[in-house]
Amino acid sequence: MNVKTIIAALLAALPLAVPAWAEETQSISDADLALYREGINPAEVLRNTGGELFNKKMGPENLSCADCHEGQKPKAKALTGAAAAYPKHNKNADRVMSLQLQINNCVEKGIKAEPYKLNSAEITALTLYVKGLSNGMKVNVATNGPAQPWYEVGKQVYEQRRGQRNLSCKTCHDELAGHTLRMQKLASIGAGASHWPAYRMVNGDTFLIEQRFKQCMSNARMAPLKEGSDPMVALELYVTSLANGAAIETPGFVR
């Protein structure tokens, strides 16, 4: 018996609704998947909103992101290509920051306004916009130097079995990769990080990669980590490093 048949047999025995399982071992074909990707990705509309936010004057000094990062005499460097290196170690904060944390850092210290919630549409919109400025460029996150301990922690979080079902990210994404469960192709994450933030058809909404991690965690019955928490950022660094060298293509359009 190969693993696939074992899975099928075991699933059939589970007290779950498994209608016509035998028929469903077939995942969606590549041709069908291509049909889904034709047309406009709704996340592009959110990215446009991010562009508007980038230019919106806010806070006590009536400053926009663009005031510092663009224009004749920018106070900080242009952000073209910047996102490719994120998550990245920040010297002043003495920690690795996701792009979301870095943007919020600028909201707080640059604009002097309230930082956005890390699961808000605003931070997703801004992240999409800033990441879009690196589209076509290659993911290039550092895993050495001051980032190294974060990378190690991220790898550990990825491999550690947790929760009611004693699963790790690695169980599904590496050990079981290649198998199809209930229309779900279990796949290695590979360079997947290069297309996040992404629009998920299943939810009809756009998510940051840390939100995708959380969805996997709750599906696998692991206690979800908080967006922006140290282990979460470490995990984002690890998973993004797997995409090093791959071209950034955002927003993604995934199932």
Place this chain on the structure above:
Amino acid sequence: MAETGKALIKLPAGYKKGDVIQAQTICIHPQDTGYGKDKEGKPIPAFHVTSVEVWYGEKKISDMEVHGAISKDPYISFKVRASHSAPLKVVWKDTKGNVFEQSAEIKV
């Protein structure tokens, strides 16, 4: 955030006068069918796009009757013959009487 009614029109690059081109449109909208229920089991009232008009310059070239079975954030694509330079305007109307508009320039 991505507010209801925010819309986008995409036209291909590099067409010339007389070419038939594909226009792609999307309008952010919940598209509640009226058949769904919320977390407490209460029915969610219908709230969806009911019609779409396509104007090419001063001329209405298409109109559509849209039902709740069009997915959330309606994506609709159609073709148009790029016969002259004029804005391609798309107008969405919904069950609450909202009207949303977006235009893209056809240049030949």
Place this chain on the structure above:
Amino acid sequence: MNRREVLIAAAALGAVAAAPGLLSFAHAAEPDKVAEAIAAVTGGKTAQQGRVTLTAPAIAENGAVVPVSVEVASPMTEGDYVKSITILADKNPQPRVISVNLTPDNGAAYLSVRMRLGETSPVRAYAVMSDGSVYAAEKSVKVTIGGCG
């Protein structure tokens, strides 16, 4: 991986798949509702086969977003064009999905949308020509539970 681990992994996915469906359509349309919708489009005329190409996935991974496009062969001239294209889904509570009225200025009779399917269902496309004749195409789209992951 041993049997137990595979079971656990499978169960993790299964539990999610068994969660509430994407679409809580109360019930599918009555058969005569479909007949009514068809009659409203065709005006009672018998639809002919051909000219209409309907593209849809064989398996819709997600019933909430099913890409469907329709193309109708036509010169799209003042004298001979496609007046309308209508998409219907038999098993939806309201079978009518979208109708588009076209003019020769469209240059080509084409419509592409993302639509919902409450369950596995035939999807139909009807095209009414400027001379009043009606053409149709049909494709069955299988909707699976999907929705997990």
